[in-house]
Amino acid sequence: MTEMQPGGGPTVRRLLLGARLRRLRSEAGISREDAGEAIRASAWKIHRLENGQVGSKQRDIVDLLRRYGVTDLDEIAAIVTMAHQANQPGWWSQYAEVLPQWFRAYVDLEAVAAQIRTYEGQLVPGLLQTEAYMRAVMGGAQLGDAPEELERRAQLRLGRQRLLTRPDPPRLWAVVDEAALRRPVGGRKVLRAQLERLLEVAELPSVTLQVLPLAAGAHPGLVGAFSLLRFPDAELPDVVYLEHQTGAVYLDKPEDVDQYAHVMNAIAVASAPLEQTAAILTEILRDQA
Numbered sequence: 001m002t003e004m005q006p007g008g009g010p011t012v013r014r015l016l017l018g019a020r021l022r023r024l025r026s027e028a029g030i031s032r033e034d035a036g037e038a039i040r041a042s043a044w045k046i047h048r049l050e051n052g053q054v055g056s057k058q059r060d061i062v063d064l065l066r067r068y069g070v071t072d073l074d075e076i077a078a079i080v081t082m083a084h085q086a087n088q089p090g091w092w093s094q095y096a097e098v099l100p101q102w103f104r105a106y107v108d109l110e111a112v113a114a115q116i117r118t119y120e121g122q123l124v125p126g127l128l129q130t131e132a133y134m135r136a137v138m139g140g141a142q143l144g145d146a147p148e149e150l151e152r153r154a155q156l157r158l159g160r161q162r163l164l165t166r167p168d169p170p171r172l173w174a175v176v177d178e179a180a181l182r183r184p185v186g187g188r189k190v191l192r193a194q195l196e197r198l199l200e201v202a203e204l205p206s207v208t209l210q211v212l213p214l215a216a217g218a219h220p221g222l223v224g225a226f227s228l229l230r231f232p233d234a235e236l237p238d239v240v241y242l243e244h245q246t247g248a249v250y251l252d253k254p255e256d257v258d259q260y261a262h263v264m265n266a267i268a269v270a271s272a273p274l275e276q277t278a279a280i281l282t283e284i285l286r287d288q289a
Helices: 010-028 032-038 043-050 058-067 073-086 091-098 101-112 131-140 147-165 178-182 188-201 254-270 274-287
Strands: 115-120 171-177 207-212 226-230 239-244 247-251
Touching (some): 010 043, 010 073, 010 101, 032 043, 032 058, 058 073, 091 101, 091 147, 101 147, 101 247, 131 147, 171 254, 178 207, 178 274, 188 207, 188 274, 207 254, 247 254
Parallel strands (some): 171 207
Antiparallel strands (some): 115 226, 239 247
């Protein structure tokens, strides 16, 4: 299995590079229009560069730094190196043919997150799925994929799961609806193995797992699954990830993030206490006998 590259993939590197360039431009008191003239481009190009939406040429980076008055050779070299790394493929590039463009950013962000808070109402979260369970999920989607494509998707997800057992794993806080834990994805045998896996991962110091009981009734999470990512680098804002059938939405405006953080907190409060998680999983497991 390919190791995840240190520092995240191209999405993260472009975001960090863009934030650095935006700060330098702001400190120099230069508008996007003037910055664009320095590299023979528009203000829109500078906007996209600063927001990590496009890659960059070394010549453009050097010209921008000159325009911003950056003269320290070590700083210039560091930023040029960052730009070069931002143009390198991510660890997932070998799976590019089965990885939608809209999901690549999430894989990069997930790999460098310090904290991942996620709510799932229909299925066990992908990072916690057993191989048999995930294959059953993919097969049940009935997307018409060839067997080799399904295999590639499974290997990609297994690669993502390795972040939970690396030396510096992110803090994963997952709230799973009881309905998802009782849905016999793949049959009883597969579900039993999945529940046993959850009992194991719940013991990991980096994993917090809560169950939202059916008895909780209506709750804010009924609108759908979502994930909240927080990063160790202050240059990267918190991100909310929402996935739908044909794409995904990434929210990073503070007001949006705060709203979803509020929803996540409300769901966690409505869920069973952490100390009851093992007992609930064991009870559901017993029901599958």
